[in-house]
Amino acid sequence: MLTFYYATGTCALATHLALEYAGANYQAVRLDMSKKEQQSPEYLRINPKARVPALVTEQGVLTETPALLLYIAQTFPQARLAPLDDPFALARVNEFNSYLCSTVHVGHAHRGRGYRWADDESAHESMKKKVAQNMGDYFALIEGGMLKGPWVMGDAISICDFYLFTVSGWLAGDGVDIQTFPKVALHRERLLAHPKLQKVLAAHQLVS
């Protein structure tokens, strides 16, 4: 049995959706970041980075969304969530996820978590001002070719779709109208309607 630590409004959603889609046997534990539960001594023993997601497996604790997504794809191969035996196609999957974690997520984080990279509030304000432009630029690349359609990698759903859905959910708060990117908007609608994912979407307050 896996134990999965998450918080709403975070990138943990991607891993949560993958676990659910794959039919994993897991227990989900929600942390309340408004109460700084991710910084409790108990949680720091699980994940010293004080972040979510974290997945407790029988072999140890795993973190970092791209790593967790590939782990789920590899340990639940019947779910066919990644082209495990096609190195080029798998590299496309990892390339997409790596772009989301190192560029898109980071761009978004400059809106509310500027304190990570500067101490003074005027710098935080400057960062906030640029978030909409950056997220728009990143999603222009995604719309322009990275998202093949209807799913990210084409006809079949993959771990990339859970991650893109997670990140595209931040656009509105970041000041970007998702309708500027019709393929991304349609992708979002399609995943929101997926029957396998309703329970997790409800746990993250994305559907009622």
Place this chain on the structure above:
Amino acid sequence: MLTFYYATGTCALATHLALEYAGANYQAVRLDMSKKEQQSPEYLRINPKARVPALVTEQGVLTETPALLLYIAQTFPQARLAPLDDPFALARVNEFNSYLCSTVHVGHAHRGRGYRWADDESAHESMKKKVAQNMGDYFALIEGGMLKGPWVMGDAISICDFYLFTVSGWLAGDGVDIQTFPKVALHRERLLAHPKLQKVLAAHQLVS
């Protein structure tokens, strides 16, 4: 034949080392970022992100360091650069690489590339001031357990080692004394002396 685009002083070093170690048949093309060659129309057709690294394969162009590293490990399995058939061990590899790309590289980039996340120079100055502290915090985690020793994953060299070496090379410029982290410093010395890697290290002006 692969074509590999890189620039000195960038994270492309990690992929370059992996290609060389794996014995790949590749042509390396150096871009001069001081001349903004990464923004030339020719290069933008190869990589619209205007970044390095980029690897041109017979199937298409691949980017993003963690994706390239795993691609090389998977296409040159005889080099044994990743535990491809052990999902947990592979997740540890991907977790490490993901941390480097989304946290450590990003932290470092706030020293010289603050313009990515804010438009005014006072914000860039604020970001620069925090880089040494952040890089020190990140490397404390690496020293404290992520780097098992002597190589990142233990006794065997892996793609993680090329990436850690790349990033630990930025510490001095970021205002962090690598000797604060003895395991990281020793790891750096060990890789610098690796006979298979001297040609690439010289191409990046890291050995004479």
